[in-house]
Amino acid sequence: MLYLSRRIDFSAMHSYHVPEWTAEKNEQVFGLCSNLNGHGHDYKLEVMVKGELNDESGIVVNTVDIKDLVGGLIEEELDGKYLNREHPYFVKNIPTTENIVMYLWDKVAPQLEDCTLHRLRLHENSYLFSEKGEGKLVNLTRKYHFSAAHRLHSDKLSDEENLALFGKCNNPHGHGHNYYLDVTVTGEPDSTTGMIVDLGQLDETVEAIILKKFDHKHLNLDVEEFAGLNPTSEVVAKVIYDMLAPHINNLYKVGLWETEKNYFEYFGPGEAK
Numbered sequence: 001m002l003y004l005s006r007r008i009d010f011s012a013m014h015s016y017h018v019p020e021w022t023a024e025k026n027e028q029v030f031g032l033c034s035n036l037n038g039h040g041h042d043y044k045l046e047v048m049v050k051g052e053l054n055d056e057s058g059i060v061v062n063t064v065d066i067k068d069l070v071g072g073l074i075e076e077e078l079d080g081k082y083l084n085r086e087h088p089y090f091v092k093n094i095p096t097t098e099n100i101v102m103y104l105w106d107k108v109a110p111q112l113e114d115c116t117l118h119r120l121r122l123h124e125n126s127y128l129f130s131e132k133g134e135g136k137l138v139n140l141t142r143k144y145h146f147s148a149a150h151r152l153h154s155d156k157l158s159d160e161e162n163l164a165l166f167g168k169c170n171n172p173h174g175h176g177h178n179y180y181l182d183v184t185v186t187g188e189p190d191s192t193t194g195m196i197v198d199l200g201q202l203d204e205t206v207e208a209i210i211l212k213k214f215d216h217k218h219l220n221l222d223v224e225e226f227a228g229l230n231p232t233s234e235v236v237a238k239v240i241y242d243m244l245a246p247h248i249n250n251l252y253k254v255g256l257w258e259t260e261k262n263y264f265e266y267f268g269p270g271e272a273k
C-alpha cells in the first residue's frame with residue numbers, strides 16, 4: 001500500500017455562536033470566536049490517500065485529480081465564504097475546525113476512485129489543526145512553546161560513558177532549546193458546540209501544569225518531575241504526558257519538537273491507538 005498527500009489552501013470566515021444561548025454564555029464558551037461579525041483563517045488542508053501502485057502508469061492516483069476533486073469542492077462551497085451564513089451545513093453546525101474536517105471527509109471519501117481516503121488534516125493556523133482518519137473520532141492538536149535548559153546525563157552510566165554517548169549535550173552546565181509541544185486530544189465533536197475540547201480550558205491546563213513549570217527553567221535543576229531522570233526528549237515527552245493525563249480525559253498523544261530536526265511523540269502506556 002502507498003500513501004500520498006496533496007495540500008489545498010483556502011480562506012474562510014466563521015463565527016462560533018449558539019443561537020439558544022445568551023451573548024454572555026457564547027462569549028464565556030467561545031471567547032473571541034463568538035464575535036458575530038466573524039473572523040477568518042487561511043486554512044491549509046492536507047489530503048492523504050492510500051492505494052496500490054498501478055504498474056502501467058507508476059502512480060496510485062494522479063494528484064492533479066485529487067486537487068481537482070477536493071479543490072473544486074472547496075472552491076465551490078468554502079473558499080472565500082462566511083461559512084455560518086453561506087453554507088447550508090454550517091448554518092446549522094458551527095464551522096469549528098473539527099466540524100469542517102468531518103464534513104469534508106463525508107463529502108470526499110465516497111468520491112475517490114482508484115484510492116481510499118486515509119487522513120484529512122486541516123490547519124486553522126500554525127498552532128492548531130484537526131485531523132480525521134477512518135472511524136468516528138477526530139483529533140485536535142494544539143501547539144505550545146517553552147524554552148528550557150537541560151543536561152543529558154544518566155546516573156546509571158559512568159562519566160566517561162555519558163560523555164561518549166551524549167557528547168556536548170553532556171556539558172555539566174547544560175544547554176537549551178526552543179521546545180514546541182503538540183498536545184493532541186481525541187473525540188466526537190459535541191453536537192451543540194462542534195468542539196471536542198474546550199480550547200480555553202485546554203490552554204489553561206497546559207499553561208498551569210506544564211508551561212509554568214518548564215518555561216525558562218533548567219529541567220534537571222528546577223523541575224521536580226525530573227529528579228533522578230535524564231531529561232532526554234523521550235523522557236520529557238513521557239513526563240509531560242503523565243503530568244497532563246490526569247487533567248485531560250481525552251488526551252491522545254504528546255508530541256515534542258526539541259528542535260526543528262528532532263521530534264518525539266508518546267501515546268501513553270501501550271501501543272499507539
Ligand SMILES: [Zn+2]
Pocket residue numbers: 014033039040041
Ligand atoms: Zn476561528
Ligand SMILES: [Zn+2]
Pocket residue numbers: 150169175176177
Ligand atoms: Zn538538548
